[in-house]
Amino acid sequence: xxxxxxxxxxxxxxxxxxxxxxxxxxxxxxxxxxxxxxxxxxxxxxxxxxxxxxxxxxxxxxxxxxxxxxxxxxxxxxxxxxxxxxxxxxxxxxxxxxxxxxxxxxxxxxxxxxxxxxx
Amino acid sequence: xxxxxxxxxxxxxxxxxxxxxxxxxxxxxxxxxxxxxxxxxxxxxxxxxxxxxxxxxxxxxxxxxxxxxxxxxxxxxxxxxxxxxxxxxxxxxxxxxxxxxxxxxxxxxxxxxxxxxx
Numbered sequence: 001x002x003x004x005x006x007x008x009x010x011x012x013x014x015x016x017x018x019x020x021x022x023x024x025x026x027x028x029x030x031x032x033x034x035x036x037x038x039x040x041x042x043x044x045x046x047x048x049x050x051x052x053x054x055x056x057x058x059x060x061x062x063x064x065x066x067x068x069x070x071x072x073x074x075x076x077x078x079x080x081x082x083x084x085x086x087x088x089x090x091x092x093x094x095x096x097x098x099x100x101x102x103x104x105x106x107x108x109x110x111x112x113x114x115x116x117x118x119x
Numbered sequence: 120x121x122x123x124x125x126x127x128x129x130x131x132x133x134x135x136x137x138x139x140x141x142x143x144x145x146x147x148x149x150x151x152x153x154x155x156x157x158x159x160x161x162x163x164x165x166x167x168x169x170x171x172x173x174x175x176x177x178x179x180x181x182x183x184x185x186x187x188x189x190x191x192x193x194x195x196x197x198x199x200x201x202x203x204x205x206x207x208x209x210x211x212x213x214x215x216x217x218x219x220x221x222x223x224x225x226x227x228x229x230x231x232x233x234x235x236x237x
Contacts (some may be wrong), residue, residue: 004161033223045162045210045228052222091161095223105216105223106152106175109161 006110023092040088123229140196144213154210169218
């Protein structure tokens, strides 16, 4: 069965602190994709990153970085020097990409981690 | 360019009524997805269209839910005999997924329709 677990329900930090959001996934497929989305108070889901199962290189984009470790089935997200505008709910998601019948691509989401950054 | 749009943004209906929710995907995206998000939860998959056909409707909770995409662009999610438990935000997303695997592109989401059944 496919599953995404975000064990941290809520995190509160003070501006300029670093924060790591955890994501653990389960899948039987060898080819899959992992995603992070941000859902600010306005409600619209914003795509942040996509990673495939064959690429374990860490990625950095500005203050954001992602650590993908297949050995522990984790895809953690770190925000460096957090800002008030980072306050949002962050979702990790899994998509399986099957060889037979093509990719369906529907996303399996975790329950999200609500990040509050206080000034 | 224009993103995914959804109408209406809010819909309040009485128990037992019929509702239609509309989604206009990003131009050129053949893949379209519907999800439902309850308060405090992540979105849950409902149905996936590749072009005009429903490639996967395994997430639809029961036969009161139905969706169409007759011309391969705009999609309508239809809910018959609404129940209070149907209250949620209904999200639509589109992507470059072609149905030819194995690859899965990111999905771009619309602002959602908040459905309230009284």
